[in-house]
Every structure is written in structure tokens, then in C-alpha cells.
Amino acid sequence: METTFMTSRDTLLSALHETQSREKGKSWITDGEALQIARRYHIPLAELDGIVSFYKMFAREKRGSHIIRLCDSLSCRVRGSLDLYHHVRRKLGIQAGMTTPDGRFTLEIVNCLGACDKAPNLMIDDSLVSGITIGAIDTLLDAMQEAEL
Amino acid sequence: MNEKTRITQFAELEAPLDLAKYIESGGYQGLLAAMAKTPDELIGIIKDSGLRGRGGAGFPTGQKWESVAAAKEPYLVCNADEGEPGTFKDRFILEKAPYLVLEGMTIAALAIDAHQGYIYIRGEYPEIAKNLATAIEKAKAGGYLGNDILTNGFSFDVAVRVGGGSYVVGDETALLNSLMGNRGYPMLKPPFPTEKGLWEKPTVVNNVETLACVPIILACGATAFSSVGSRDCPGYKLFSLSGHVATPGVYELPMGTKVREVLEKAGGVTGTLKAIQIGGTAGPIFGPVALDYCLDFPSMRKVGGALGSGAIVAINTSVNMAHVLEVTMRFFAQESCGHCFPCRYGTRQLDYMARRIALGSGRADYLDLMRETAAVMVGASFCPFGQSVALPLTSLLDGFGDEIASFITEQDYLKEVEA
Amino acid sequence: MSVLLTIDGNRVSVPAHTSLLDAALTAHISIPTLCRHEDLQPKGSCGMCIVKINGQPGFKRSCVTEAEEGMSVFTSTPEIRDIRRGILELVLAAHPADCLQCIKHGKCELQTLAERFEIRDLRYDRYARGLSVDKSSKGIVRDMNKCIGCGRCVEICGETQTVASIFFRNRGADTIVAPPFGKGMGDSVCVNCGQCVVYCPVGALYEREQIDEVWKAIDDPRKTVVVQIAPAVRVAIGEEFGLKPGELCIGKLYAALRAIGVDVVFDTNFSADLTIMEEGTELLERIAKGGPFPLITSCSPGWIKFVETFYPDLLGNLSSCKSPQQMLGALIKTYYAERSGIDPANLVSLSVMPCTAKKFEADRPEMNASGLRDVDYVLTTREIARMFRQAGIVFADLSEKEPDPILSGYTGSATIFGASGGVMEAALRTAYELATGKTLERLDFTQLRGMRGVKEAEVDLNGLKVRVAAASGLGNARKVLDMISGSSHRGEPSYHFVEIMACTGGCVGGGGQPLPNGLAKRECRLEGLYAEDRGLPLRKSHENPEVKGIYAEFLGKPGSERAHKLLHTGYSAREGW
Incomplete structure (x- = not known):
């Protein structure tokens, strides 16, 4: 010890x-x-x-290098979080709770990130990304992919 | 209206972590005033102000402090575990006016003779937690916190503790369990935290916004504070507006303000208003009738709702209420702590039925079964979380039951979701 | 101070701070519950025990609400019955509907309440949790598909036993009870005491059965099945057949074992007497050498794994004696094989134990004194009762039979091995007479008897004041061990000799005993053991003629080289945490 x-x-x-x-x-x-x-x-x-x-923020099994926490509170839902989810799901090829095969991203659905005025929101690791659109999310994920190549 | 008693007056600083700027704009006047008072006087002032806890329960703050007055070295805990969906006013305060909360904590500590305080902040606010730690260091360096505050002989320290992602931990007993490094299960009351709290010692748990009101009350006086708002429930209140409003955000208005006026402040509803959720996910979902409701604790209770955290989510006619049902029930299922059977199994079944309905594969008897499930949970859940599922559920079924039932008959709604 | 209240119209007076659930019992009302157990802390989990208190809003959990003066309480209103049915339906929708195949069928608290509340149809859609059954442990099977999350096992393992091999995992509807690191019970610090099995209300935790293997051995004509029966089984097995707890059934047990086809019937009580000879000798040797003190008993395999895991520093204090089960097992494969002329490879050594940890002990690699397993199969009291029922044996009506001679005769000292404090009492009876050469006038060490967690006594052995203690329940063991660790730094030993049993009350409360197996039951069984002790003609181990015989004929003297080879063992530290 x-x-x-x-x-x-x-x-x-x-x-x-x-x-x-x-x-x-x-x-x-x-x-x-x-x-x-x-x-x-x-x-x-x-x-x-x-x-x-x-506690949902902790994991004891390997997760992706980046955790995407997509908010699906009522405030985000009425501002399009479901469409965002389906887009991210298709783009990364994973469902909520899963990690991409390359180990880069884990996708999680969370219940509120406390930034509902700027909905829809997501968090990538420790950073809050607000008012996100499908286009913005593409730019963001593509940039992250490139940064690591 | 007494503008001096608004929290938002401290929220306009460009550099919120700049202690000098905070003092310049009137900060720490409350603490200076408090230093000249005895603990009894401080508790008396807070009682006179009529301040009620802004976390959701609306318990009189002065009374809570008074109940630990006889205790030796109680703990003070600031509940910054703002997890109630649709609520972001504590984030607003902590981002814009961290010193206001620290000042409020220091005054509360003086009143109850606490020497150690904690800010329990949710894990989803990592930046704010970092900033709070910086603010604490600066306040200590400035003599406003730590040893021998303002050379007055009183010492009080504050530590920031970060949560791990659990809604139930927002309940004060569950929060204390979490703060003690346990699973965030709620504890049986009584004994209340003020009798047996952190490490079994008497503990006062106050919400961020409640503590932010304290310096203002000390600086402006109880009368000025209570000159605003409703008689049973004075003061300004921060409302979190989101959903289908033109300019979502935090708005500070007197307690008792009508829903209609609050929505107008946010630029009004975009589209045609269909429903309003008030007080968070655990609050009812009203139809447009709620526009005339007055937003304070007693008034909302009278109409079968709750002011809760002051969250207001406007929903226009573009939204399908099966969505709302599904989002709400999933929230309960994901956040149930699992300690008691009615909530653990009940939320699981409610979530399942709501999802089946939203996916177009519901059954006609689900709606009745959901009501009955909620009744079991109201009657036998261990803590308010499980009991509160009935408010959104029954209000949805009462107000929008036909719309939801129509998905069950049409059987085609949202099928593409699973595609 | 007592309070007066009304429960369903009955005026009852109960001591202050009594729970409403217990207060209702005084009015002969049994409020249903799925999580409350009288031996454990109330948890307030299940919600079944809600009651209505006049003048108070909503319902209150009667397990955690105290009776107050003047209360008027209703325990079974239409609303309450509806809620209780609702909870049961919710639980059942998540619970496998395989009651007929379940080991707890007929003893399941969920099944009992479902029947009581007439749950005939489920309006909810059932769902399967799809979790794999954990069979990694030699002693205990863990099936979390059946777990209702009452938390009794978490308390008994963590608080009472202070082993904490399992804890709540996940949250909400995904809550289960699990060992760490996603591993099985067999890879955890679990000591196999089986107390979690005792308190599990459903079939989520149960003994690992070996009945099939035993039937195969019995049915194999080449094999000679030799059985031994532990002390605590004889006063408990009757409960499986409608007899009173504590009723001595050893003669019926011998008869039933013969009836199912066991070839040779011996008795672990014989080797309990033998243990006293070996362990008493060890004690006298340590006294002569001046330590190390205290000598600590080694009969309880749950305790052995506990000390190996959590107190490896104290391994040197343990008696090197094998447990009576393993001693007899070793003698069956050597002494008995030699005497009977049967090839030991054709001997099947079977033991009937009150204990799930005995399964683990028999499986320890070093337990093969003869080169073969000392003990091949261990059945719990519950398992042997199942075999008797399978064979159609009307146990309660059997005429008593005798065991086979040589390895079965016993004294009163042996039979009280099944009670916490019994090994100590037996050892003192013998050690006193061997050390002083005098006859012990009063054989009953009553200060070492009963259900108390830690019991102490002092005996004068030739001028040395020998201090002894007996602890049962591993949490109590921990208290004694911490005291020992503390005192060893100060020179003077706190105790010379310590007995530790893993289960509260001793083996009578073992994890393999008939269910229910609460503390009240255990007291009755203790009484049964002491009654047998009182009635036996010989009550001191060293007076056992068969024990004298085996030393004369085979072992030499206590502590001899052969005795050491067959009857003693060693221990090794295990990874903690």
C-alpha cells in the first residue's frame, strides 16, 4: 500500500x-x-x-478520446435536438452510449446542460457548444477529425 | 420598484472575476453591514426580509438559519447542482457574479457561526468551478474570505466540490450524501440536514440564488428587499426562459409577476403558444391558461403547480406533445437513483410506455396505466423526485391526452426516427 | 417510556421509538414488506409497508416511522392495497417468471406477497434484464436478473461482516448488486459465508448446488460414498420437514442418509473432538513457549479467507489445525481406506455442512493430504434436505439409526462446535484437565455462550490466567482483531486464545442452513446443541474413546508428525480490496 x-x-x-x-x-x-x-x-x-x-459522468470502461454530450432537455428538444441527434448518429455511425470504432468519439445523451437559452446545446469534453446547427456540428467534428490526423 | 435589490445589477461587469470591479460596483457592502451585527440580528434581518429559498421548495431562509443557531460549528453548503431542465439562472449568477455568492455565504456563515463552507457544483459546469476556485483565492487575498475576515476576527473558508452527473443530487439530502463521497441517494427526513447533515453535523444547504440575495438584503435593508414582489413571497426572482420565445435568457422580475409579462420580457412567444412548463421537468405542463398565473411559491401551489426553480419553457404548436411526454419520462427514468422500488421500476415503465407511444407502437391502455403508475409513485416513492412525476404526467394527459392518444391510433408517428 | 396509539382500531402500547411496522405486530398485524428484515436496519426501499396516519398528508413507510403518542394508523385501506398491488406489479414485470424452476420457490418473499395480493395478471409489458448468471464462486451463485435491489445483502456483507465484496451498482432500473471490476464473486474478496444468501428475499443469491454430482456418486457401484455431518446440521435440518428449530435430528439424519444410498456414515463431531486434541496441544505448546498469542481458531472457512485477505499480519496466530471437515476428510481417504481395504480412489468423501464456505474450503488446492481430495463434495443442510425429498423420504417419521463406528463417536464438547463459543468451551474443558491434571468441576462456560458478538472468559491454568474470547460475525471479529493488533505493540497480549466464527451465532446460523435463518431461529438451534451436550455421557473431547483409539492405532499422539501431515495446514495472504 x-x-x-x-x-x-x-x-x-x-x-x-x-x-x-x-x-x-x-x-x-x-x-x-x-x-x-x-x-x-x-x-x-x-x-x-x-x-x-x-454518476453518469464517470466511466470504468474505455470511452472515446472525446465525449460528446448532446443535451435533449425539453428546451433543446423543442429547438431541434432530436434532429441533431439523428444527424450525429448517422455521421458517426453510433447510437447514444456508444463509442466510434476508431475510439475517437463517445456519444451520450444528457438531460440538461443548463444553457437552455442558447439551445440546442452540446458539450465536447469540458467545453459547452451552444446554439448548434447541423452545419456547425459538421464543421466542428470535421475539424476535430483533421486536428488529430 | 427598488432597482438596488436586483441581483442582475452585479451581472453587468465585464470581468466578473475582478474583485476590485465588484467592490467598485457596490459589492461587499452587505458583508460590511453584516460585520456590525450579531448573529441573532442577522437572522432577524433575513427573517424580516421574507426571503424564501430559491432552489425550488421555497422554505423561509431565516427560519432555516435559525434552526442551527444553537449548533456548534455547523456547515454551510451552497447548492449549485443546478440540474433542473430548463433552468440556467444559477449558471448565470455564478458566471456573472461569483463574488456575490461568496459574499452571501460569508454573511450566512457569520449568522450561523459556520467556519467551513462548500459549494457543490454540478459536473456539467467545469469552467464555472474553475472560476469559482479563482474567485475564492482572490477573495481570500483581498481579506474577504479565509482567516480573520476584514480583520474582524471571524474566519470562514469555502471549498468547491464538483458533482458527477446526477439530477437527484440536487435534493439537499442526496447532495450531502454525494458531498460525503457516496452514491447520491436521498436520506430520510427527519432528521433534517439542519439537525444532522454533513458528517452528521447540523448543516444549512442554500441555493445559489438564495445566497446571492443575502448581501443585497444586508446592503439595502430587509424593507427595501421586501418592498418588491408579493406579500407572502417578496423580492425579485430570476426566471429562466427557454423554448419558443423570441429572446430566451434569464430575466429578473418581482415575485408574483404574471407568466404573460415574463414571456413578454423575453420578446413574446414565437409562433402560437400551445403549452408552458413551469418550474422544471418536475412541474406541470399547462395550456395557455397559465399565462395569467402569478409566479410565486404560494400562487403556483394554488393552481396545482410549483414555482420550482423558476424555469419557464414555452412550447408552440409546432411541437407534438408525444415528444414532450417522451422527453419528460425519459428524464425521470434516467435520473431515478434506484433506491426505492416505486420510482426505480415505475420510471422504467413510464419511459417505456412513453417511448412506445412516441414511436407509434403504443397501446390504448397505456394512458390509464401511466396514470396508475404515477399514483403508485406518488403514494409510495421515498423522496419528492418519484412523487413529482405525477405533476408533468397527469397535466400532459389531462391537457393533451387526445393528441397523445391519436398517435396510438394512427400508429405512424415518428416511425422514421428508428430508421 | 411507552407510547399509546391506535392501529386499525386496536389500542396498542409500545416502547418509544418503536417503528409502526413493529408496533403493528403487537396488534397481530403483519404489514407486508420486501426489504425490511428484523435482523437488519430498516431501508425504506420497497414502499410496500406504507400506512396512513390520521391527520398527516400522504402515506408513511411504517418501517422507518416511529410510533407516537395518540397516533391513529391505518395499515390496509383501499388506496394502500392498490399501491401495494401496483408496486408488486412493477417488480414482477421486471422479474423472471420462472418460479417453478427457482431455488427459492415456496420460500420467496416476492412470490409470497404476489400470492397474498392476488397478482394474477400483469398489465405492464414484462422485460428481461438479460444479465448473465455469476457462477464464478465455489459457494454462491449470483443471478441479478432476479435481484429486487432491497439492499439486505449489501448491509450484511458490508456492515455486519465488513467484507464488502458486493455493493450497489448503476442506478435507477439498472441497479444491481455486484462485486467490483465487473468480475464475479469468485474473483472478489467474498469469503463465501453465505449470509447474503440467508437474507436475500428472492432467488438472486443462492448456494452453488452439487446434488447431481452426489447422486452420480451414490449411483456408481464402484464408488463407496462416505458421509460426515457437521454439528450444526443436526439441530436445524428438522425445520426443512416441519420439525421445531433446535430439535435434535441426528438419528433421523443417519437413517435418511442410509436410505438415499450413502454407504458409510461418519460424523464430523468425531473430528471436532479430534480438533480439540490437536488445537489444545497447540495451545499448551504456545503457553509453554510463551506465544505467539493469541492462538486463533481455524474451523470457520469464511473466517480463514477473511483473515488471509484483510489481516495477513495475523496469519501466524492462526491454529494450524484443519477444520473438522477437512480432518475427517483426510482420515477417510487414509485411515478408513486402510482399515476397510477400499482403494481411496474409489472413496467419495461427502460432507453435509451448514455452510457455503465449506464448499470453497474443500476446493482449496492444499486440502489433499492423501494425494486425493480430502472432501469431494459439500452439501448444505438445504441441499441434503432436497435430496431426501427427491428420494421421497418422510424425514419426520424416520426411526433413528446409528452411524458407522470408528469415525463417528463424539462427546458433548464436539456438538457445541456448532455454537459460537463452543470450540472455546470445548478447548477449555480439555486444556484445563490436560494442563492441571485435575478434574474440571463445572463444565459449562456460560459466559462464552449466546448470541452476543464478543464474549470473554478467564481460566486459571496452573497459575497462568488464560484470557480467552469468542467472536461471531466478521464485523465482531474485526473488532477483536483490531484490539489484538493494537495490544501486540504494548507487549501484554489482550488474549491467549480466541475463537472466531464467520456467522453470527456460529455455524447454527451458517449460510447453508434452512431458511428462514434469522437470529431468533439461531438461538433455538443453539439451545438444541447445548441440550445435547448436557445429555451426553461424555462431555470432554479427550475422553472420546474413538479419539483415543485413533491416536493409539494410527496417529500416535496429538501433534505427531502424521497428525501434522494429515490434520494440519498453512495459510497465505490474499490480495485485499
């Missing part, structure tokens, strides 16, 4: 966020990282996994 002192549990979720995105393009918590956190906080592993799996 590398660390034996107990860290106060109120920092647990922050630690999970930090661990999850420790490296660029990584958006999940590995077994080794989960073990480390469990030891640091003196939490049984099963409980730690139980906590991680409760």
Missing part, C-alpha cells in the same frame, strides 16, 4: 474527475486507478465501483 492515510471523502468525486481525465484523450477510470483511489480513501473496491457507476 503506497498511501495509508485517509483522505476526506468530500474530495472523492473531484479525485475521480481528475483521475478520469488525467491524460489527454483519456476519459475513463482504469482498474489500477480505481484501486489506487480505493486505497487512498479507504473505500472497499465494490463500494467505489458502486459510487463511480452511480
